[in-house]
Amino acid sequence: MAYELIASEIDKNKTRFIERLREAVEIPSVSAEAAYRNEVFRMTDWTQANMEKLGIKCRQIENGIEDRPDGSKLRLPPILFGHLGEDKSKKTLLVYGHLDVQPADIHDGWNTEPFKLIEIDGKLFGRGSSDDKGPVIAWLNAIETMQALNIEIPVNIKFVFEGMEESGSTGLDEILEQHKEEFLADVDWTCISDNYWLGKEKPCLTYGLRGLCYYAVEISAPKQDLHSGVYGGTIYEPMNDLVWILSRLTDLKGNILVDGINELVAPLTEDELKLYDQIEFDVEAYKQDVGVKTLTVDDKKKVLMNRWRYPTLSIHGIEGAFHGPGAKTVIPAKVVGKLSIRIVPNMEPEQTDALVVAFLNKLWKERGSPNKFRAIPFHSGRPWVADFNHPHYQAGARALEKVYGVKPDFTREGGSIPVTLTFQNLTGKSVMLLPIGACDDMAHSQNEKINVFNYIEGTKALAAYLLELAHI
Template identity: 55%
Template sequence: MSSPESAFSSLFKEIDGLKEHFITRLSKAVSIPSVSSDLTLRPKVVEMAHFLKSELTALGAAVELRELGPQPDAPDTQLPPIVLARYGVDTSKRTILVYGHYDVQPALIEDGWATEPFELVQKDDKMYGRGSTDDKGPVMGWINSIEAHQKAGIEFPVNLIMCFEGMEEYGSEGLDDLIFAEKDKFFKDADAVCISDNYWLGTTKPVLTYGLRGCSYYSVTVEGPAADLHSGVFGGMVSEPMIDLVHILSGLVSPDGKILVPGLMDLVAPVTEEESKTYDTIEYEMNDLYAATGAKTNLHDDVKRTLMARWRYPTLSLHGVEGAFSAPGAKTVIPAKVTGKFSIRTVPDMQPHDVDELVFAHVNDLFTKLGSKNKMEIKLLHDGKWWLSSPSHWNFEAAKKATKTVWGVDPDLTREGGSIPVTLSFEQATGKNVLLLPVGRGDDGAHSINEKLDISNYIEGVKTLSAYLHYVAVEKME
């Protein structure tokens, strides 16, 4: 078998020549407002699925739109289909399973966008538009790779299985059931999994991601009087739910970020000396944090502690209060019932049920100490476990070589503070190594206004994904 590098010169030249065509493809995708959380736009989400099917079918892929049935919380609405596609059936080649999503977050010009969110606008070598980096750009990257190989006359190095969903931004309803149902069917031939749905740590150096934190999300409800009361009449006469809730929430985390739930940190796997050293070479500066947040409100003054707080240790965040007065102006009301929301980002070796036990016990203890006559209830709204892969696996080695070939540097090996539950689902279902290979940069603004994808990341990303597949084809399997 010839070396992967022998194909790169003509392949990369072809990718450069197809630049405007690839940008046009992404522009068409961005123009479809496939907002999964907006039921009025559900037809547009379905339209996006059909767009993907059309693009892939035209390139010779076998494509199926797998219907998932009604949406659980809106039974009169059908879930958008999952796009299942296969390109290549050569049993002598490795098979790589790739995942992405074609739905996007809501976006309105009045939110503060400088351009129309569902038009791909080029400015200063960047492409602005909702979904450009999350996740339509990377999804188009796989399609672009297939086309580039065809037009360059280069044999595609692997069999490619594609799984693109339309509900990622709204909880991935139906995805897990499909993954486990198809683990011995559509996905059975997969030798490894690659997901491009995250970003570089900063703006200048590529990364490969091998770990994600989990997320346990809770609500605390305090209920007292039968209806809202006038504070001038009843203030000082009744136990106020809002006061109870504020005391409970303040007992969960300190202003310096320390989690106040007893025993929680005892669940965390200790940091080894070898792991600690990996942070010393990661390219990141405190200015990257300042730029990303728009303020110098950092809890830590050095990079290592900042990064470890981002992905190595658990954090507890308060998210909001439901039922309290929040409109402009003054309203002297005592709310009868309020609900606070908070989450804990979990890490190895925290098990969700152990976290729940400690959180429930602590919240109940905080409420008991108040001596309140109100009623309190704590609930787990949802949870997702952390994920940790092996960055020395041949799947990662192929991605390292591809990154070095295209970008000229060895990628940083990083973990992430957020959660992508599908990584763990694919790992558990297939038993194969899962790699996170990001295309976009850390300043792309996914989920935010003015989301963008640098043109260089998009085009060089196609090269990286393509080179990865070539290295995968020959990388020694261990």
């Protein structure tokens, strides 16, 4: 009965909740651009004020000074901690979200002013509407609704809202680490709403993300770039070596040829395989979205597994070679190939780096070029996979079924959300991604939006999830 009351109350407050999101979108809290940095502080204060109205105790944790690429210094937005309820008999949920947004400019192809919330055909357009202001405010809407109806929130809730997520979450890990024994000590579960449904209709819970290992392959010889007319024919050209090396890392279909990599991948379990059967995913629509007629695999399960649970290798480009339009007849003296591998359990970055560097060195020996060669591991991030059979996920699934009338898909994603792993490591507890936006919300792109349906039903979903946490 509690849920039905809440759902109906949320519907009644729809207009007010949209107005609340409008206020937030009108604060252009772009973390990447120095000119907007003050707006991230404003957005943090605005959020704190809205949280305090709900009785959430807030504090801003100073995050120090950022050294900008141009040599200037800029104050970093504080991390906003919040705390609702201190009932020792209740368990504690940690909620994470981010208050900053991607840059946006109407001249980049936006159909509406990016920092206004414009409703068209049930869609609320505006930067941050879906990533991640909509979800953050949905939490506040859900709590406000339960308080208004005097429905007890069955858990204590802690909040971590940051303002630098779109710029690499500068300082966040350090601050969380410092508060591991304090603020984070009693957390029982973490819930993050900062990703997307697999499609446009069916909700999901996300239990896995791939990690990343990035590499540079540097080949050099002459002291400086050479004129191909004057020197061509006598020099071992580094570009020729580089394309030879890069062409030997994958086969036509992208299968990784690096010795030992595929052997590291965790075997597919029966349990996991079953999940894929039920997942709603339209391969044809996917192809159409991407704009290709053929995929390297064509069966729904294989497409999803290749995106989520198998490693993939991509060549991103070459530094140091001619890259402009038109024609230039240079022999580049030093070229650096950039590639990365999306890693999955049980690939550890250290293992992966060792295998990749060994393979690249083996190839180089086989090549027999007299040029200088270096295989350089750049940075890496571990993959994350949670136990989707954990009661926490079951509670999430029950909540979503209640709201949407359908069992959610259990999904993974191919990219990374590093903070997920941070929370899992620091709390040692279950972390769950509970997205409320649809796959076509265009986060990071022009014309970002959240559907009114997703925003309002998402608010219900978060409330339903809070209720379900009572039963774990």
